[in-house]
Amino acid sequence: MNKLEECKKYLNQLPDGYRERALSQINEECVNDTSVTDTVLTAIFKFCNWEDTEEGEDFWGNVYDHYEYGNPLPLLPNDGDTVQATVQATEHHMSDSEAWVRFASGLAIRMDLSADDVAYEADEMLKEYQKRFGGTNQPK
Numbered sequence: 001m002n003k004l005e006e007c008k009k010y011l012n013q014l015p016d017g018y019r020e021r022a023l024s025q026i027n028e029e030c031v032n033d034t035s036v037t038d039t040v041l042t043a044i045f046k047f048c049n050w051e052d053t054e055e056g057e058d059f060w061g062n063v064y065d066h067y068e069y070g071n072p073l074p075l076l077p078n079d080g081d082t083v084q085a086t087v088q089a090t091e092h093h094m095s096d097s098e099a100w101v102r103f104a105s106g107l108a109i110r111m112d113l114s115a116d117d118v119a120y121e122a123d124e125m126l127k128e129y130q131k132r133f134g135g136t137n138q139p140k
Helices: 003-011 018-024 028-033 040-046 057-069 083-091 096-111 115-133
Strands: none
Touching (some): 028 040, 040 057
16 A cells, blocks of 8 residues: 555545545655655644645644644634634633643643643643633633
């Protein structure tokens, strides 16, 4: 199986909507330029240059983070929606505290921190955010 076929095999495991978007924008040059594709995560990472896609780098970065850290998948753009509107809708989908906890959890995995350390760091980061920007961003 060649590199392009390997990448498509794993991209086909993405949920409806995400799968079609990825497969329609696959860049053979990007796929062949990198190492072996052996997981959905590596397929997402290398199927194209994310910044060159309709959805943009933030969208595909969030899809990648879903598979790497278990973060929620970003919302799919609706027909006629701009990518910016979809990114904003995704960002407002969870409260600031949830976002900070997810971020801290991702760091904890990388740094092998305990649950208590994660809770402390998430709380400290939320306090700093509130001090800088005032209040919280609770979903409507």
